[in-house]
């Protein structure tokens with residue numbers, strides 16, 4: 529089993545596979561596409577959901593100290609005034625006076641050279657471009673109706689801090705987790721779903737005593753890094769990189785990024801930030817509400833500090849595909865296989881009757897019905913069995929179940945494992961238990 533080397537060619541193959549197999553389609557494609565937005569197809573929606581479920585499972589389900597939240601996407605300007613986004617959430621934008629192309633200055637290799645027309649010193653003075661999408665809530669398009677689409681899910685957790693504290697019986701150290709869409713009017717979206725204007729985040733705000741913040745920062749850096757390894761990312765393609773002082777966001781006293789080795793170099797999947805008491809203090813000041821914790825045991829009142837692991841779901845789903853992609857020679861042919869961790873794989877099991885004859889498809893669908901309450905299953909009765917196996921390999925399906933003519937008499941099926949292609953005969957009565965042992 530080889531480890532994929534991330535190259536531009538491999539990236540093209542992933543983009544192609546995503547379209548061909550129904551992972552990701554360009555949005556509004558029949559109208560020529562729409563500005564780096566993407567739709568997740570029948571297989572992609574399962575992949576993305578599995579990434580989010582795997583995160584939720586480890587962050588909420590398997591812990592007693594983190595609770596969930598689903599806050600609204602639309603918010604009033606006061607939130608973004610207090611959070612600092614109205615002032616600070618900007619990128620430096622320059623225009624080339626020769627060819628009128630537009631660039632993000634901090635992302636240019638040479639800040640004096642236009643990558644489009646090659647002109648030197650042709651850029652306008654940089655201007656701060658705010659990345660938030662502005663809209664109006666209600667029928668009047670006046671300033672009183674201004675609202676913003678959230679550029680991060682995080683603020684929903686801060687503004688609900690008191691609500692959660694008062695209703696959940698949690699006390700620091702405790703966290704609030706949320707998965708949802710965020711929107712940023714990126715100047716230079718690109719690299720497929722890596723940087724888009726509409727994307728999904730998986731964020732958790734962990735509220736701690738100020739004197740314990742460093743301990744929890746280190747804890748979350750290690751825990752989040754391990755999550756990617758536990759879900760099948762090779763360690764050689766991951767690293768944890770502490771930010772330099774001049775990279776830190778306006779709220780952060782320390783940030784480390786979990787980075788993946790993309791074809792264009794190391795780039796961010798997740799940031800773990802020590803946000804101090806910045807957010808609760810800002811929202812308390814702005815709203816007039818007390819956002820603190822009173823510890824009855826010690827008679828202490830304090831503003832908790834926050835450690836925030838903030839990951840991108842859409843970006844991480846793409847990285848899982850890139851890390852899992854493999855090609856190998858099998859009987860003189862190239863087999864493409866996604867060696868996805870079973871928790872991330874879109875389908876866990878595919879049921880394949882050997883032929884389309886009703887004496888096989890009928891009972892094969894009974895096997896399907898037996899498995900569906902336990903696993904996300906695919907069912908396919910078209911084409912030769914070898915081609916159907918290859919299709920499932922490309923989707924990353926860990927197990928294929930073949931119902932053949934012997935199955936009618938011996939009530940057993942062939943179970944084929946994706947990575948080794950090993951096959952074994954399992955009685956239908958034992959099938960659910962057999963697969964549960966391997967898929968949980």
Ligand code: GAP
Nearest residue numbers: 680682722723724727797798799838839840843
């Ligand atoms: N609350 C902190 C925060 O939002 P961030 O580093 O700006 O931090 C967190 O975003 C994660 O969200 C990133 O590590 C990345 O995975 C994802 N992300 C950010 N901008 C994105 C974009 N334009 N497209 C896709 N994913 C994005």
